[in-house]
Amino acid sequence: MSANGPDMAADFTIEQDWQGYREEDHAVWRLLFERQQKLLIGRACDEYLDGLGALGVAAGGIPDFRRLSDVLEHTTGWRIVAVPGLVPDAVFFAHLSRRRFPSTCFIRRRDQLDYLQEPDVFHDICGHLPLLMNPVFADYMQAYGEGGLKAQGLGHLRRLARLYWYTVEFGLIATPAGLRIYGSGILSSAGESVYCLDDPRPLRLGFDLRRVMRTRYRIDRFQESYFVIDDFAQLFAATRPDFTPIYREIAALPDIEPDTMLGCDCRCAVAAEGKKMGRSKSAAQV
Numbered sequence: 461m462s463a464n465g466p467d468m469a470a471d472f473t474i475e476q477d478w479q480g481y482r483e484e485d486h487a488v489w490r491l492l493f494e495r496q497q498k499l500l501i502g503r504a505c506d507e508y509l510d511g512l513g514a515l516g517v518a519a520g521g522i523p524d525f526r527r528l529s530d531v532l533e534h535t536t537g538w539r540i541v542a543v544p545g546l547v548p549d550a551v552f553f554a555h556l557s558r559r560r561f562p563s564t565c566f567i568r569r570r571d572q573l574d575y576l577q578e579p580d581v582f583h584d585i586c587g588h589l590p591l592l593m594n595p596v597f598a599d600y601m602q603a604y605g606e607g608g609l610k611a612q613g614l615g616h617l618r619r620l621a622r623l624y625w626y627t628v629e630f631g632l633i634a635t636p637a638g639l640r641i642y643g644s645g646i647l648s649s650a651g652e653s654v655y656c657l658d659d660p661r662p663l664r665l666g667f668d669l670r671r672v673m674r675t676r677y678r679i680d681r682f683q684e685s686y687f688v689i690d691d692f693a694q695l696f697a698a699t700r701p702d703f704t705p706i707y708r709e710i711a712a713l714p715d716i717e718p719d720t721m722l723g724c725d726c727r728c729a730v731a732a733e734g735k736k737m738g739r740s741k742s743a744a745q746v
């Protein structure tokens with residue numbers, strides 16, 4: 461340990477120091493985990509719940525990253541790397557492109573159960589890790605890292621960041637049983653897990669790559685728009701093309717506010733209405 465905290469490598473990685481967690485840290489994890497498990501049955505997508513179970517992430521306490529990494533690596537080739545907090549974009553993308561997921565180690569305090577501006581270990585592990593057990597989503601995350609490095613060079617990071625926000629962090633997925641959550645920002649939030657599916661106010665729109673990249677977002681409140689994918693294969697296929705001409709195309713178009721619906725948007729029904737989820741177009745032209 462250095463005077464400034466854990467010894468940090470050039471790629472911003474540190475040791476998790478699992479032995480250093482206090483009983484209070486594990487108790488906060490248990491509170492968060494048990495609360496989310498009650499909420500997420502019937503709300504989280506099956507891929508998430510399957511991944512959570514297969515990883516063995518449970519209420520017992522903050523997991524040891526090495527144990528989780530061994531399971532994850534065996535399944536999809538990913539590993540967790542511990543980091544002290546948010547890392548520079550280039551470092552984050554480089555880790556993802558090498559199938560290494562950067563996770564913070566600290567856990568929020570008991571008086572911060574409902575809101576924390578920065579990701580903590582509960583968000584990173586319980587929110588992000590289970591879907592990295594899914595082979596298609598695991599490939600999507602690696603491709604995102606490669607795309608991030610490229611977008612930085614092209615000066616379009618702002619637009620690519622919106623893709624991460626509206627998929628990895630706040631994505632919804634259509635299933636025959638109704639809309640389900642796959643975004644980690646929702647999965648680790650008790651309030652937004654309910655709001656995103658039950659509240660009539662937010663827009664729930666069919667995923668469209670260009671639309672997503674043009675849509676601003678707010679980090680200090682529940683989302684005003686969610687984008688709904690049909691499945692992870694659709695997401696991966698939609699984001700596979702070279703983004704260079706797409707960035708050029710949308711750079712000429714205005715950004716879209718998160719509470720705005722366009723005439724070309726497809727609105728998704730929350731309740732199941734058959735396999736196609738009852739999408740309907742808005743009559744409003746903006």
Ligand SMILES: [Fe+2]
Pocket residue numbers: 579583584588629644645
């Ligand atoms: Fe996150």
